[in-house]
Amino acid sequence: MQYRKDPKSGNRLSALGFGCMRLPRKHGAIDQEESTALIQKAIEDGVNYFDTAYMYAGSEETLGRALQGGLREKIYIADKMPPPLCRNAADFDKLLHKMLDRLGTDYIDYLLIHMLTDVETWNRLCGLGIEDWIRTQKQAGRIRSIGFSYHGGQEEFPKLLEAYNWDFCQIQYNYIDENNQAGRSGLKKAHERGLPVIIMEPLLGGRLSKLNDNLVARLKQRRPENSVASWAFRFAGSFPY
Numbered sequence: 001m002q003y004r005k006d007p008k009s010g011n012r013l014s015a016l017g018f019g020c021m022r023l024p025r026k027h028g029a030i031d032q033e034e035s036t037a038l039i040q041k042a043i044e045d046g047v048n049y050f051d052t053a054y055m056y057a058g059s060e061e062t063l064g065r066a067l068q069g070g071l072r073e074k075i076y077i078a079d080k081m082p083p084p085l086c087r088n089a090a091d092f093d094k095l096l097h098k099m100l101d102r103l104g105t106d107y108i109d110y111l112l113i114h115m116l117t118d119v120e121t122w123n124r125l126c127g128l129g130i131e132d133w134i135r136t137q138k139q140a141g142r143i144r145s146i147g148f149s150y151h152g153g154q155e156e157f158p159k160l161l162e163a164y165n166w167d168f169c170q171i172q173y174n175y176i177d178e179n180n181q182a183g184r185s186g187l188k189k190a191h192e193r194g195l196p197v198i199i200m201e202p203l204l205g206g207r208l209s210k211l212n213d214n215l216v217a218r219l220k221q222r223r224p225e226n227s228v229a230s231w232a233f234r235f236a237g238s239f240p241y
Contacts, residue, residue: 001046002237006196008167009145011076011109015237017049018042019200020059030058036066043071051200052103053080053114054095060102072105078170078198079103080114080149083121092133096142109144110198111137112170117152119159131164149200150182157186161193170198174208175235177201187239202236203229 002015023035039050052059060079067075079099085091100106116122137143145167150157161169169190171182178184190197203209209229211219216228226234 003046006145006168007194008196012048013076014046014048016047016233017051017078017198018047020050020052020063021056022206023059023062030062032062032065035062039063039066040071043075048075049078049110049198050075051078051198053082053112054085054099055080055082055114060099064102064104068104076109077103077105078110078112079108080112082114083116083125086125086128086130089129089133092128092130096137100142107142107144110168111143111146113146113148115151116148116160117150118156119163122148122160122163147198150186152181154179154181154183154185157182158189161189161195166195168196168198170200172201173199173236174202174204174232176204176208191239199236203232208232 003012004015005012018039020039024031024038026034042050050063052063054060063077081092081095081099085095096108096111099108113122113125134143134146138146147166147168147170148160149170150160151172152160157171171186171190172180173182173184173187182190187197209227209232211228219226219228219231
């Protein structure tokens with residue numbers, strides 16, 4: 001496993017993280033046994049960054065159960081707070097305590113403001129006092145790093161970078177989406193600010209692991225030993241930032 005140092009926190013993070021949005025399901029619910037096996041195998045193989053969210057039904061609880069027995073201390077958890085559910089200042093505490101309870105932990109390593117698309121949404125949260133709240137939670141040790149996940153256009157992303165002293169950000173990026181959402185230009189702007197970037201959707205929801213036969217044949221010509229998915233991971237991990 002390759003690792004990269006988070007320049008803000010000093011944490012040594014695995015280049016490949018584990019997203020918990022699409023955990024295996026059985027009879028309409030997350031399969032705890034299979035999910036636990038996958039999560040624990042990932043940890044065994046060196047993955048130490050696990051991403052979940054308040055809005056991923058059942059995900060936080062499943063991850064929390066899978067980490068019982070001392071595994072929590074070996075990994076970093078990223079969780080996400082949903083702005084639509086933050087209607088007043090008290091909601092920040094309510095949502096965070098629910099996340100911690102579901103995960104069975106007393107701190108979150110990387111908390112993201114979920115699915116920001118524009119500065120207006122962030123300004124609304126600021127009006128509710130989120131900046132003071134973040135400061136308080138960091139001082140209490142319940143949040144270690146604060147960032148945001150981005151799902152807007154290229155125009156708004158630089159504005160959000162300037163709107164707050166973030167510890168990191170998360171953007172969708174893959175070889176199909178070089179110019180969608182934050183895009184490559186956003187990746188460069190974050191780097192210029194010294195802001196660590198977490199890449200989400202490197203496989204575009206799995207679609208880049210299942211290409212048509214013609215494309216697969218061309219890739220296999222170049223490197224027969226490489227899986228189709230590995231090309232997407234190599235692309236996402238090819239940037240030094």
